[in-house]
Amino acid sequence: xxxxxxxxxxxxxxxxxxxxxxxxxxxxxxxxxxxxxxxxxxxxxxxxxxxxxxxxxxxxxxxxxxxxxxxxxxxxxxxxxxxxxxxxxxxxxxxxxxxxxxxxxxxxxxxxxxxxxxxxxxxxxxxxxxxxxxxxxxxxxxxxxxxxxxxxxxxxxxxxxxxxxxxxxxxxxxxxxxxxxxxxxxxxxxxxxxxxxxxxxxxxxxxxxxxxxxxxxxxxxxxxxxxxxxxxxxxxxxxxxxxxxxxxxxxxxxxxxxxxxxxxxxxxxxxxxxxxxxxxxxxxxxxxxxxxxxxxxxxxxxxxxxxxxxxxxxxxx
Amino acid sequence: xxxxxxxxxxxxxxxxxxxxxxxxxxxxxxxxxxxxxxxxxxxxxxxxxxxxxxxxxxxxxxxxxxxxxxxxxxxxxxxxxxxxxxxxxxxxxxxxxxxxxxxxxxxxxxxxxxxxxxxxxxxxxxxxxxxxxxxxxxxxxxxxxxxxxxxxxxxxxxxxxxxxxxxxxxxxxxxxxxxxxxxxxxxxxxxxxxxxxxxxxxxxxxxxxxxxxxxxxxxxxxxxxxxxxxxxxxxxxxxxxxxxxxxxxxxxxxxxxxxxxxxxxxxxxxxxxxxxxxxxxxxxxxxxxxxxxx
Amino acid sequence: xxxxxxxxxxxxxxxxxxxxxxxxxxxxxxxxxxxxxxxxxxxxxxxxxxxxxxxxxxxxxxxxxxxxxxxxxxxxxxxxxxxxxxxxxxxxxxxxxxxxxxxxxxxxxxxxxxxxxxxxxxxxxxxxxxxxxxxxxxxxxxxxxxxxxxxxxxxxxxxxxxxxxxxxxxxxxxxxxxxxxxxxxxxxxxxxxxxxxxxxxxxxxxxxxxxxxxxxxxxxxxxxxxxxxxxxxxxxxxxxxxxxxxxxxxxxxxxxxxxxxxxxxxxxxxxxxxxxxxxxxxxxxxxxxxxxxxxxxxxxxxxxxxxxxxxxxxxx
Numbered sequence: 010x011x012x013x014x015x016x017x018x019x020x021x022x023x024x025x026x027x028x029x030x031x032x033x034x035x036x037x038x039x040x041x042x043x044x045x046x047x048x049x050x051x052x053x054x055x056x057x058x059x060x061x062x063x064x065x066x067x068x069x070x071x072x073x074x075x076x077x078x079x080x081x082x083x084x085x086x087x088x089x090x091x092x093x094x095x096x097x098x099x100x101x102x103x104x105x106x107x108x109x110x111x112x113x114x115x116x117x118x119x120x121x122x123x124x125x126x127x128x129x130x131x132x133x134x135x136x137x138x139x140x141x142x143x144x145x146x147x148x149x150x151x152x153x154x155x156x157x158x159x160x161x162x163x164x165x166x167x168x169x170x171x172x173x174x175x176x177x178x179x180x181x182x183x184x185x186x187x188x189x190x191x192x193x194x195x196x197x198x199x200x201x202x203x204x205x206x207x208x209x210x211x212x213x214x215x216x217x218x219x220x221x222x223x224x225x226x227x228x229x230x231x232x233x234x235x236x237x238x239x240x241x242x243x244x245x246x247x248x249x250x251x252x253x254x255x256x257x258x259x260x261x262x263x264x265x266x267x268x269x270x271x272x273x274x275x276x277x278x279x280x281x282x283x284x285x286x287x288x289x290x291x292x293x294x295x296x297x298x299x300x301x302x303x304x305x306x307x308x309x310x311x312x313x314x315x316x317x318x319x320x321x322x323x324x325x326x
Numbered sequence: 327x328x329x330x331x332x333x334x335x336x337x338x339x340x341x342x343x344x345x346x347x348x349x350x351x352x353x354x355x356x357x358x359x360x361x362x363x364x365x366x367x368x369x370x371x372x373x374x375x376x377x378x379x380x381x382x383x384x385x386x387x388x389x390x391x392x393x394x395x396x397x398x399x400x401x402x403x404x405x406x407x408x409x410x411x412x413x414x415x416x417x418x419x420x421x422x423x424x425x426x427x428x429x430x431x432x433x434x435x436x437x438x439x440x441x442x443x444x445x446x447x448x449x450x451x452x453x454x455x456x457x458x459x460x461x462x463x464x465x466x467x468x469x470x471x472x473x474x475x476x477x478x479x480x481x482x483x484x485x486x487x488x489x490x491x492x493x494x495x496x497x498x499x500x501x502x503x504x505x506x507x508x509x510x511x512x513x514x515x516x517x518x519x520x521x522x523x524x525x526x527x528x529x530x531x532x533x534x535x536x537x538x539x540x541x542x543x544x545x546x547x548x549x550x551x552x553x554x555x556x557x558x559x560x561x562x563x564x565x566x567x568x569x570x571x572x573x574x575x576x577x578x579x580x581x582x583x584x585x586x587x588x589x590x591x592x593x594x595x596x597x598x599x600x601x602x603x604x605x606x607x608x609x610x611x612x613x614x615x616x617x618x619x620x
Numbered sequence: 621x622x623x624x625x626x627x628x629x630x631x632x633x634x635x636x637x638x639x640x641x642x643x644x645x646x647x648x649x650x651x652x653x654x655x656x657x658x659x660x661x662x663x664x665x666x667x668x669x670x671x672x673x674x675x676x677x678x679x680x681x682x683x684x685x686x687x688x689x690x691x692x693x694x695x696x697x698x699x700x701x702x703x704x705x706x707x708x709x710x711x712x713x714x715x716x717x718x719x720x721x722x723x724x725x726x727x728x729x730x731x732x733x734x735x736x737x738x739x740x741x742x743x744x745x746x747x748x749x750x751x752x753x754x755x756x757x758x759x760x761x762x763x764x765x766x767x768x769x770x771x772x773x774x775x776x777x778x779x780x781x782x783x784x785x786x787x788x789x790x791x792x793x794x795x796x797x798x799x800x801x802x803x804x805x806x807x808x809x810x811x812x813x814x815x816x817x818x819x820x821x822x823x824x825x826x827x828x829x830x831x832x833x834x835x836x837x838x839x840x841x842x843x844x845x846x847x848x849x850x851x852x853x854x855x856x857x858x859x860x861x862x863x864x865x866x867x868x869x870x871x872x873x874x875x876x877x878x879x880x881x882x883x884x885x886x887x888x889x890x891x892x893x894x895x896x897x898x899x900x901x902x903x904x905x906x907x908x909x910x911x912x913x914x915x916x917x918x919x920x921x922x923x924x925x926x927x928x929x930x931x932x933x934x935x936x
Contacts, residue, residue: 057800057801057802057803058800070515072511072514072515096517096518096519097517099515099516099517100517103515103516104512104515106508106511106512107508108508111507111508111509112508112509112512113509113512114509114513114527114531115509115531116530116531125513125516125518126516126517128522129513129516129517129518129519129522130516130517164888164889166888167888172512175512175516179516194655194656194827194889195655195827195828195829195868195871195872196655196867196868196871196884196885196889197655197884197888198871199870199871199872199882199883199884199885200884200885200886202873202882202884203881203882203884206881221800221801222801223801224830224872224873225873227873228873228882229873259802260801260802262805263801263802263804263805264801264805264830265805265808265828265830265831265833265834266830266833266834267829267830267832267833267857267869267872268833268857269833269834269836269853269854269857270854270857270858272833272834273805273834275805275806275808275809277754277806277809278802278805278806281770281772281773282770
């Protein structure tokens with residue numbers, strides 16, 4: 010199985026410009042992220058707001074220019090591509106957005122929205138436009154009769170299906186899913202997840218699944234990257250893997266299970282997520298960590314093997 | 327034949343569904359809109375409505391008070407005021423609409439480019455545009471009169487430049503906001519070129535408030551045209567213009583007030599109607615918030 | 621403590637809420653769970669006498685709080701109740717906090733208004749409450765403004781305001797929806813402790829079944845403006861009777877074995893404007909028969925549980 014996507018030391022710094030009374034500040038949104046995404050796998054990226062998971066998604070698709078690191082897609086160096094070459098490549102790597110309500114131009118009919126990928130890539134739809142629209146809408150489980158509707162006439166779940174149809178129109182091999190169900194009701198969330206599972210099997214897609222919902226990621230993904238303040242702190246190789254990083258364990262204990270017989274014992278968690286501006290040296294979780302020791306505040310831990318998987322912690326459990 | 331009727335009905339139903347039709351829902355919108363439609367028809371069909379040639383002089387019947395057959399009286403040269411007011415509508419409307427159209431096209435192009443590309447380009451464009459705003463309209467008109475001489479061309483350019491800043495700023499504000507929308511990111515992610523993003527997404531979504539403001543500006547343009555005409559910088563005789571007519575009437579203000587009152591009323595009624603209708607349009611389209619951005 | 625019977629609410633000719641019945645005892649946590657548009661927030665607003673829009677009103681049913689009928693209460697008596705004996709926690713803390721006033725002043729104001737405390741005493745009370753909510757350095761926090769705090773901290777302040785007048789009933793409308801999971805866990809633990817230590821009654825409104833599983837003693841499941849099932853939390857999760865509840869429980873990913881799939885409910889939640897005839901769930905229901913399309917099933921009470929379905933029982 011070859012790697013569809015190889016990410017090495019990817020980083021993004023945002024700098025706020027200083028003024029007369031302010032110092033310029035640097036925010037490390039994504040810091041030194043590396044991973045491989047083999048063809049056909051589903052990798053989940055999980056973390057709380059501000060951990061850099063959405064920025065990571067946009068860096069991989071080069072919707073935001075990385076500050077450092079390399080990106081290889083299908084063996085090709087993405088960062089070496091010109092904007093024109095990048096536009097052509099986009100046909101092979103697509104994204105489904107978090108907010109289906111604003112992901113479709115409000116002035117576009119569903120038909121026009123679904124045909125936009127063909128228009129911008131200069132591809133003629135096979136068997137004509139109407140047949141293509143029908144095929145795509147059928148594929149995502151939408152009634153083709155909705156083709157002449159406007160987005161505001163559709164429910165959230167229906168709009169997200171349109172978003173998926175648009176992303177899949179040009180048959181990409183990689184699909185980045187940025188919290189595709191976060192703004193949907195649970196019953197609809199299950200529909201969309203079911204659809205994504207079915208499409209993966211039918212079309213042989215590779216997914217990068219971004220979410221804040223650990224139980225959803227554990228259900229849906231083969232491998233999980235846990236992010237905290239721009240860094241990957243743990244890579245869980247499979248969904249049953251035992252977590253070793255204190256943050257991952259906190260995250261797991263904070264995620265409730267829908268079973269009143271297995272209530273979580275919630276331990277108090279000290280402090281707050283530190284500001285991503287001007288990070289101190291050392292582990293970002295140190296101030297809140299029950300396992301903290303001297304070295305944690307001095308040295309940033311690197312990802313290293315511990316009990317069979319990668320963990321970035323000086324004192325893994 | 328049936329086909330033609332079919333098309334006609336299609337056009338009517340399109341008109342009914344257009345945002346313009348929504349402004350007709352209230353009684354205020356009906357009155358103001360009705361007046362404007364009537365004015366437009368009058369201007370278009372002026373040659374068939376006017377009882378007299380607007381330029382025909384009859385010195386024997388100068389300064390005649392309103393009476394049959396000169397419904398609104400005659401001016402000092404014995405020209406029919408009614409005919410001249412109607413032809414004046416033609417001048418006022420065509421000058422104002424042309425000028426505002428030029429202003430909208432130029433303003434949208436500048437504003438969209440500034441908002442989309444940003445950076446130094448945006449700063450330069452916005453500074454220049456803001457400079458045009460800081461000059462009094464009359465001064466701009468005088469500059470044009472100095473360059474190409476008095477006449478309607480100068481008036482059109484003066485009005486166009488006077489309103490350029492407004493349209494540029496409004497468009498830029500819209501584009502800057504729209505650029506943050508997910509559907510723009512989605513379109514870029516599909517491989518959309520800047521041309522596609524601008525022409526197929528940003529401008530179509532930004533155009534409605536610009537058109538509405540443009541409609542309101544037509545009213546202001548009419549006032550500006552009348553002002554320039556009043557000072558002799560606009561339409562030159564014998565072209566009938568509401569401003570020029572009022573100007574020529576000042577000499578006989580007490581002798582024959584109708585010469586100045588009727589074109590004045592025409593200006594006032596038109597501007598009020600335009601503004602009322604524009605307000606109804608803003609309400610109907612629910613875009614008040616978007617107008618505040620500029 | 622609180623007894624809601626057959627509550628119905630209408631806005632003009634639209635009736636988004638009907639047939640809502642439940643009760644809540646001291647020291648108990650009752651969860652109202654439902655998807656968007658199910659009427660769960662509207663239920664809370666009705667209890668608080670805060671129906672939005674001028675034409676919104678309770679058309680039938682009763683709400684009895686501690687022996688007092690609320691549907692006929694006048695506005696000034698309601699004002700004494702709200703923030704006094706009934707505390708409210710909303711989803712977005714920013715809407716409950718005045719951005720221009722210091723935290724301390726805002727929490728003090730509740731105790732001054734409802735308990736007639738003197739300023740000094742109110743501040744002591746505030747510091748006390750902030751302390752029980754495990755807010756570090758409460759005296760210092762009192763001097764801060766809302767914008768200087770994180771989302772989780774703001775939500776704690778809102779809880780402090782709800783507690784300032786020592787209420788008997790706490791209504792929490794999606795108190796953790798806008799928060800991250802680790803922060804949510806902390807807030808939930810806090811609410812749990814409050815119920816246990818102070819003997820409060822907590823009405824927890826949420827769309828999240830796992831929050832319900834974690835905290836509630838009893839659950840009311842709402843769908844399309846009706847309470848369709850209720851019972852002890854264990855029964856709702858392990859032995860749901862209504863097909864909607866059964867599907868809802870299956871929608872959430874829990875430790876599924878390999879190859880096991882999430883169940884999903886086909887179709888979409890109806891909006892107030894297109895409620896179907898008969899049972900509101902029948903277009904999406906796998907068990908629907910002819911009778912479901914015409915006759916609205918009534919809540920059928922059986923001990924501590926109740927269900928509104930013509931074919932309740934047997935799993936899917």
